Amino acid sequence: GNGPGWCNAAWCYVDVGACAASTELVYASARFPGAELFYSYTTCNATADESWDVYSEYTTTNRFDGVVLDATVPLSLYPDHYKLDTTGNVASSDGVEYYDKDILFQGFNMEYLNKIMKYVNVSGVTYKPRSGGAAHRTPNLYTRSVYDVQVGLSDLAASDFWITSERLRMAPYTSPLYTDNVVLFVARPEPVTSFRTHVLITCAPFDPLLWATLAASIVSVGVLSVWFSNDRGLHHYWHDKIHGTKWRRASVKRKVLLLLFLALDATVAMFLFFFSAAVEVDLRQSISTKILMCGFGFWVLIATAAYTANLVGFLNKPQLGVKYSSMSMAIKNNARICSSIALKNEVTSQWPRAAFVFKSTMPEMLTAFDGGECDAISYGYPAVRRSYMSEFCARDLVCSGALVASVPIAFPASPRAVAAVSYAIRKGLDDDINILDVEREYLPAPVCSLTHVAAPEDGELRPLSVSTMTFPLFILLLCAVLATIVKLWKEYGKPPEAQKRMAHRIKRVADLARMKPCRQHSNKNLLAGNDTDKKNDNGGNTIEPMGRGDRTDSFESALESCKWSPDRAGAATLTNDGVIKAMENMQHMLSILRDDIKGKTK
Numbered sequence: 174g175n176g177p178g179w180c181n182a183a184w185c186y187v188d189v190g191a192c193a194a195s196t197e198l199v200y201a202s203a204r205f206p207g208a209e210l211f212y213s214y215t216t217c218n219a220t221a222d223e224s225w226d227v228y229s230e231y232t233t234t235n236r237f238d239g240v241v242l243d244a245t246v247p248l249s250l251y252p253d254h255y256k257l258d259t260t261g262n263v264a265s266s267d268g269v270e271y272y273d274k275d276i277l278f279q280g281f282n283m284e285y286l287n288k289i290m291k292y293v294n295v296s297g298v299t300y301k302p303r304s305g306g307a308a309h310r311t312p313n314l315y316t317r318s319v320y321d322v323q324v325g326l327s328d329l330a331a332s333d334f335w336i337t338s339e340r341l342r343m344a345p346y347t348s349p350l351y352t353d354n355v356v357l358f359v360a361r362p363e364p365v366t367s368f369r370t371h372v373l374i375t376c377a378p379f380d381p382l383l384w385a386t387l388a389a390s391i392v393s394v395g396v397l398s399v400w401f402s403n404d405r406g407l408h409h410y411w412h413d414k415i416h417g418t419k420w421r422r423a424s425v426k427r428k429v430l431l432l433l434f435l436a437l438d439a440t441v442a443m444f445l446f447f448f449s450a451a452v453e454v455d456l457r458q459s460i461s462t463k464i465l466m467c468g469f470g471f472w473v474l475i476a477t478a479a480y481t482a483n484l485v486g487f488l489n490k491p492q493l494g495v496k497y498s499s500m501s502m503a504i505k506n507n508a509r510i511c512s513s514i515a516l517k518n519e520v521t522s523q524w525p526r527a528a529f530v531f532k533s534t535m536p537e538m539l540t541a542f543d544g545g546e547c548d549a550i551s552y553g554y555p556a557v558r559r560s561y562m563s564e565f566c567a568r569d570l571v572c573s574g575a576l577v578a579s580v581p582i583a584f585p586a587s588p589r590a591v592a593a594v595s596y597a598i599r600k601g602l603d604d605d606i607n608i609l610d611v612e613r614e615y616l617p618a619p620v621c622s623l624t625h626v627a628a629p630e631d632g633e634l635r636p637l638s639v640s641t642m643t644f645p646l647f648i649l650l651l652c653a654v655l656a657t658i659v660k661l662w663k664e665y666g667k668p669p670e671a672q673k674r675m676a677h678r679i680k681r682v683a684d685l686a687r688m689k690p691c692r693q694h695s696n697k698n699l700l701a702g703n704d705t706d707k708k709n710d711n712g713g714n715t716i717e718p719m720g721r722g723d724r725t726d727s728f729e730s731a732l733e734s735c736k737w738s739p740d741r742a743g744a745a746t747l748t749n750d751g752v753i754k755a756m757e758n759m760q761h762m763l764s765i766l767r768d769d770i771k772g773k774t775k
Contacts, residue, residue, distance in 0.1 A: 183217040186210055237593060238294045244286065244331040246278050246300050247318040250560055252615035254280035254300070254332060266314065272302050281615040282331050285608045289601040293593040300331055312533040313515045319343050319585045329586040329594055333556070333608075336581045338518050345588060348595040349581040350608050353553040355516065357575035358565065358623075359497050378483035380636040387476060390649060391447055394469050395439035397653060399432075401461040401660055407453060408442070411435055443469070450477045461656040461663075468652025475645040479637055497549050499575045499635075500524055511538040511547035512577070519578050520551065539564055551577040558623060559616050566621035 189199055189211040202210040248266035249255045256264040256276045264270035278300040286298055304326055307317035316339070318330040323343040335353065336346050376384065402412040414420065414435060423431070446452045452470040497503040503510065504526050512520055514531040521529065530547050532538045539561075541547045554572060557565055565571075586594050601607070639646070 182214055184212050184214045185217045187213045187216055192216075237590075239296050241297045241299055242290070242295055242328040242590060243299050243301060243326070244329050245303050245318040245321045245327040246282075247303055247314045247330065247332050249278075250280075252280055252559060252612075252617070254278050254282045274301070278331075281608070281612045282333070285601075285606070285611045286331055288606050288611070289597040292597040292600040295593075298331075301327070313513070314534060316340060316343075316515055322585045322587055325587065327587070328590040329584050331584065333582045334585055335513075335515055335519075335553075336583055337515055339515070340585065344585045345591045346583040347586050347591055348598050349583045350598065351582050353555060353580050353582050354576060355520075355551055355578045355580060356554050357497055357500070357503065357510065357573045357577055358550045358552065358557065358570045359548070359573045361569045361571045374487055375484070377487045377636055378480050380638050383637055383639050383642065386639050386642075386646070390469075390472065390646070391443045392436075392440050393653070394465060394649075395441075395443040396436050397465055397656065398443065398462060399435045399439045401459050401465060401656060403457075403459045403462075405457040406459070406462065407455045407457075408439075411439065447473050447476075450474070459660075461660040464652050464656040464659065468649040472645045472649040475642065479642070483637055497573050497575060499573075500527065500577060503527065503549065503575060508548045509546065510549045510551050510577075511541050512551045513538075516551075516578065516580065519580060523578055535561055535564075539568070542568065542570075549573070553580075554623075555612075559612065562617065562620050562623065565623060569621075570623075572623055 186202075187197070187199055192199065192213075195216075197213050197216045199211050199213045199216075202208070202212055204210075246254045249264045249268075249271050250266070251263045256270050256273070256278055258264045258268070258270045264276070270276050283298075283300060290298060303314065303317045304321050307320040310320045311317055315330075315332065315334055318327075318332065319334070319340045320343060321327045322330055329347075333350065333353070334340065334346070336349070340346075379387070398408070399411045399415075402408050404412050404416075406412075414431060420428070420431075442453075446469075450473060452466045452473060454466075458466075496506045497508050504524065507528060509528045509530055512529045512531055513535075514533055517529075517531055520527070529551075530541060532541060535552065538547065538550050538552070542550055550570065552561075584594060
């Protein structure tokens with residue numbers, strides 16, 4: 174007859190369990206529901222092309238050849254889908270025109286569906302009003318249309334339907350058309366000009382905990398820098414203050430006060446480094462300080478860049494006296510939010526502490542807002558822009574920038590039509606047929622600006638938290654730990670033999686410092702400076718001027734030459750070279766001990 178070519182191909186029923194490992198193509202029979210019958214063409218010698226490609230194409234694209242689909246329209250709403258009354262105005266959703274079959278529906282949804290249905294060879298789509306009995310199922314007009322699809326009164330519902338859990342229990346949905354941003358609309362706030370607001374905006378990029386963490390890290394780096402300092406770096410005075418004779422002789426109270434002062438001084442220095450987005454670079458610093466500055470420098474780099482980037486967004490955002498700039502702020506200020514009852518499960522699960530007031534339609538929400546029942550309205554931004562702009566402008570409502578939910582939009586369709594309509598949607602996208610492009614042609618001229626506070630596409634500005642800065646904080650902590658380990662090893666990790674040699678050297682230097690003849694000759698030689706003239710001491714001995722000489726003699730020979738005894742008091746046995754070598758060794762050892770070299774020499 175006129176049926177598809179594969180209708181004449183041979184087929185047979187098969188045992189799907191016995192043929193599980195077979196490569197033959199098997200299909201479930203729709204002729205006897207619940208009978209679990211399966212059939213195959215290839216088992217009966219038909220080719221795979223004949224049985225699979227042709228049949229799969231038939232079930233998706235050719236199945237509706239010459240078929241007229243029925244589509245339920247939930248209400249009369251311009252420019253989505255509407256009817257005109259006798260005066261040329263948009264008909265009411267409950268008026269006689271809405272149910273008049275002789276008045277056709279118009280709108281961008283109709284135009285879009287008519288464009289894409291060519292891909293599935295549908296001869297046409299009949300748009301009809303929702304059934305009256307659906308009112309017993311739900312108060313929401315859109316959900317009533319889904320009910321008509323569920324009970325088989327329609328093949329699909331023609332509108333931009335939110336995909337919700339309640340509606341998915343009633344009927345399947347096609348592939349999504351786009352994602353709808355449900356945002357918070359509030360009364361237009363007045364600009365805030367207070368000094369306090371302008372001051373606090375500079376703190377907005379970081380949350381309070383991150384600011385506290387930042388300050389604590391800077392103080393910690395400052396304290397460690399005092400401990401890691403040496404006598405050669407730029408901040409050697411930190412080291413000098415906690416070493417030497419004065420420090421050892423100071424009382425406990427004075428030591429505590431000195432440590433507090435040094436910690437404050439170092440903290441201020443670290444804050445200066447942070448504010449200038451740089452750290453101190455000095456090759457004479459200790460290795461512990463260098464390691465610490467590596468971690469601190471990385472922390473300064475990331476924190477400064479993140480603060481600057483986030484601050485730009487806050488400074489460009491108008492500073493308005495809106496109490497509901499985010500859902501968190503709305504909940505904190507006990508805002509009553511009017512919302513569609515169709516989104517009840519979605520918004521309450523995402524914001525369980527929010528005070529929602531659910532209504533069936535947008536007119537009901539606007540009435541509740543006018544009566545003071547609601548402080549804000551949550552609805553899809555695209556729907557408000559195209560269908561309710563006049564009502565929102567009349568009430569001076571604007572988007573607060575708070576995102577309530579992101580919900581995908583699609584068509585509810587019957588099980589027999591959902592695959593075909595989804596296929597048509599995807600083919601339309603491949604050919605640049607997008608419902609948003611069709612919608613744009615129907616958009617009315619803007620009456621006012623709904624984005625005075627922030628456009629929902631921009632997202633919501635949020636202060637950075639400690640969790641976002643985990644990695645640079647970890648690097649800083651790691652460097653601080655490594656620097657501490659190096660410091661402790663240098664202080665307490667020396668071998669016992671080295672400690673004994675150091676103690677022996679200290680003892681010998683102390684003996685040398687007590688030698689009176691050495692001190693006398695040392696003073697004269699030091700006063701001589703680079704004078705080339707020879708001078709005599711009180712005993713008539715000739716004293717050579719200070720020179721560099723040979724410094725390779727052992728410390729023991731220099732010490733022996735400086736020894737004094739009564740038997741040698743009158744003899745001129747002390748040589749200039751011996752004095753010079755002894756003094757040079759003494760000065761070197763005194764520098765190791767961190768003592769005052771000049772005082773010891775005197």
